[in-house]
Structures are given as structure tokens and as C-alpha cells.
Amino acid sequence: MNSLVKEVAFIAVGQAGSNIGALFEEAGHTVLYISTSPVDLKALPEGTKHKFLIKNAEGSARDRDRAKQAAVEAWDDINEVIAKTIEEQIVYMIFSAGGGTGSGASPMLLHHLTSEYPNRLIGAITILPTLTESRRVLFNASECIRELKDIESSAKLILDNSKVTDKMQLNTAFVDLFSTYLSLSLHANKHGALDFADLKEPLSYDGCAVITKNQRQATTKEVIDTINSNIFASLENDKIVECILTSVSSNIDAGAIESHIGSPDITFTGFNDKETICFFSGLSYPEKRLKEIGEQIDKIDASRQEQREKKPTIELAAIKASPEKKRKKPISKDDLFARYMKKKTVD
Numbered sequence: 001m002n003s004l005v006k007e008v009a010f011i012a013v014g015q016a017g018s019n020i021g022a023l024f025e026e027a028g029h030t031v032l033y034i035s036t037s038p039v040d041l042k043a044l045p046e047g048t049k050h051k052f053l054i055k056n057a058e059g060s061a062r063d064r065d066r067a068k069q070a071a072v073e074a075w076d077d078i079n080e081v082i083a084k085t086i087e088e089q090i091v092y093m094i095f096s097a098g099g100g101t102g103s104g105a106s107p108m109l110l111h112h113l114t115s116e117y118p119n120r121l122i123g124a125i126t127i128l129p130t131l132t133e134s135r136r137v138l139f140n141a142s143e144c145i146r147e148l149k150d151i152e153s154s155a156k157l158i159l160d161n162s163k164v165t166d167k168m169q170l171n172t173a174f175v176d177l178f179s180t181y182l183s184l185s186l187h188a189n190k191h192g193a194l195d196f197a198d199l200k201e202p203l204s205y206d207g208c209a210v211i212t213k214n215q216r217q218a219t220t221k222e223v224i225d226t227i228n229s230n231i232f233a234s235l236e237n238d239k240i241v242e243c244i245l246t247s248v249s250s251n252i253d254a255g256a257i258e259s260h261i262g263s264p265d266i267t268f269t270g271f272n273d274k275e276t277i278c279f280f281s282g283l284s285y286p287e288k289r290l291k292e293i294g295e296q297i298d299k300i301d302a303s304r305q306e307q308r309e310k311k312p313t314i315e316l317a318a319i320k321a322s323p324e325k326k327r328k329k330p331i332s333k334d335d336l337f338a339r340y341m342k343k344k345t346v347d
């Protein structure tokens with residue numbers, strides 16, 4: 001196949017990972033599904049090829065520590081199945097940041113894989129929760145991203161459920177974007193072609209990445225609008241960017257895009273008569289969005305505390321004991337007979 005599709009495999013961990021992984025498998029990629037929950041794996045479409053159940057766990061119930069512990073106990077088996085299943089040189093782990101299994105097990109596994117396979121490009125695709133989700137989910141997400149930030153890996157793609165009304169819509173939109181990117185080299189043209197090495201380069205930068213897609217003849221303004229509003233966690237607007245790849249048909253003003261997003265170390269440009277695609281990498285982590293999540297956690301804590309304080313304390317000493325219950329007195333057989341039987345008169 002004349003595209004990167006066959007060179008990219010996915011390791012899908014937990015429920016969200018599985019849902020997105022299944023779409024990538026449908027698009028022709030190798031996908032290995034890992035979960036602590038048999039239910040997650042059973043829900044996968046028939047014909048799913050590579051599943052691995054972390055035994056003795058039965059799910060992690062949004063508990064990252066439990067997921068880490070389960071992964072540690074199954075560590076050798078997990079690594080064996082990865083080695084057996086995945087030969088591709090580009091590997092992306094997919095998981096939600098807010099759950100237990102994917103969020104807990106994936107960062108440590110990502111860290112391990114980057115050191116185990118230093119010549120491969122290994123990165124992460126993760127999803128932030130909406131602010132309406134539970135405290136535990138929000139807390140997991142901030143812990144997960146904190147761990148990811150410390151891992152030197154290929155580009156990390158941080159999606160955000162708050163950008164859509166339906167999670168499944170985020171899944172399909174993302175898979176469409178990433179698949180479009182991976183098949184870009186199919187658009188070879190004398191006006192400018194990107195080759196596989198060019199396409200791999202943006203993936204290789206540590207930090208975050210964002211992919212945008214616009215229609216074929218999109219204007220520079222439309223491209224900038226899409227950079228500002230898309231399915232990824234909002235950018236920092238700090239002009240930090242390492243690499244920009246564009247695949248465009250019209251005369252997009254590269255200068256205007258750079259003055260919006262920052263001047264990269266390197267740019268790659270190709271011609272594309274189908275759509276307008278941009279890939280930005282070496283971006284900062286979405287600190288503002290993470291701060292919002294932190295503030296929401298504080299709000300929940302404050303409200304929980306207030307509720308507790310509002311609750312009237314009951315003076316236990318003032319509570320009257322219940323009046324003593326009249327107990328039925330047992331009656332002996334003799335008394336019973338004496339009461340009910342006619343007395344024999346003695347002459």
C-alpha cells in the first residue's frame with residue numbers, strides 16, 4: 001500500500017482505547033487491545049484479531065493504582081504479546097486520560113516501550129474528560145497528563161471530549177484525521193510531494209501535536225479558524241512549535257499561519273488537490289485546559305465540604321431513648337393449664 005497505513009500499529013487500552021482502536025483496525029491497521037475488563041474486549045467487533053485480557057482484575061473501576069498494579073502483575077505477558085503482535089515501526093497507544101485501566105496502565109507502558117524500542121516512533125493518543133464528569137475522572141486525567149509530560153516519546157495527541165457533544169463523534173473525527181494524514185503521500189504531485197520520511201518527521205517530536213483538516217480550497221483564515229477550534233485540547237497560544245507540515249492545494253499563506261502558531265524549526269509542504277491538511281508538533285501541553293480541570297476539582301471539593309458543614313450535627317445525648325417495649329411474659333405449662341382448664345373439685 002502506498003501510504004503509511006501499514007507502518008502504523010496501535011495499542012488500545014481500556015474502553016475508549018478499544019472504541020477508537022476498532023475504527024483503526026477497520027481502516028487496515030494492526031491493533032492490539034489490552035484491558036483489565038473482559039466486557040471491554042467482548043464488546044469488540046467480531047473478527048477482532050489481537051486481544052489481551054489482564055487477568056484477575058475484572059476492570060479497574062476508574063482506579064488508576066489498581067490498573068497499574070494489574071499491569072505490573074501481568075507485565076511479562078503484556079510485553080510478550082506486544083513483541084509478538086507488533087512489528088510496525090510507528091506505534092501509538094490510545095487511551096482515555098480519565099478512566100482507570102487506560103489512564104493508569106498506559107503511561108508506564110509507553111515509557112517502557114520507548115526505552116525497549118528506541119528506534120521506533122512510539123507516541124500516545126489520549127482523551128481529556130468534560131468538566132461535567134466526576135471528580136475521580138477529572139483527577140485521573142490530570143494525574144495521567146502529569147505522568148505523560150515526563151515521558152520523552154513521539155508526538156502526543158491530546159483530544160478533548162469537551163469539544164464535541166458525542167464521544168463517538170470525537171472517535172470518528174479523529175480516526176478520519178489521522179488516517180487522512182497517514183495516507184497523504186498518495187497525493188504525490190509535481191507541484192510538491194511529501195515522502196514517507198517527511199510524514200514521519202512531525203510524529204517524531206516530543207510534546208503535543210495537532211492535526212487540522214479543511215476543504216480543498218480553504219482560505220488561510222479558514223485554516224487558522226480550524227487551528228483555533230478543533231477536537232484537540234485547546235492550544236496554549238504561546239508560539240511554541242517545532243515542526244509544521246502542510247498539504248494544501250490553494251495558496252495558503254504560510255507566514256500568516258506561522259505568525260499565529262509560531263515559527264518552527266522545520267516545515268514540510270506538499271501539494272494536495274483533495275483537502276487541506278496541517279500537522280503541528282512540538283507544541284506545549286494544554287496547561288490552560290489542565291488548569292480548568294484542576295479548578296473544577298477544587299470547586300467540587302469546596303462544594304462537598306460545604307455540604308458536610310451544612311449538615312446539622314445531632315446531639316446524641318439529647319436523643320430520647322425509645323420507651324421500653326412491653327415484652328410478652330412467657331407462661332409456663334402449669335400456669336397455662338391452670339388458667340384454661342377447669343379445676344377439678346375434690347370431694
Ligand SMILES: Nc1nc2c(ncn2[C@@H]2O[C@H](COP(=O)(O)OP(=O)(O)OP(=O)(O)O)[C@@H](O)[C@H]2O)c(=O)[nH]1
Binds near residue numbers: 020037059061062129
Ligand atoms: N471520546 C471518547 N471518550 C470516551 C470513550 N469511552 C469512554 N470515554 C471517556 O473516557 C473516560 C472513561 O474512561 P474509559 O476509557 O471508559 O476507562 P477504562 O480505561 O476502560 O478504565 P476503567 O473502566 O475505569 O477500568 C471518560 O472521560 C469517558 O467520557 C470513547 O469511546 N470516546
Ligand SMILES: [Mg+2]
Binds near residue numbers: 014037040099
Ligand atoms: Mg473500562
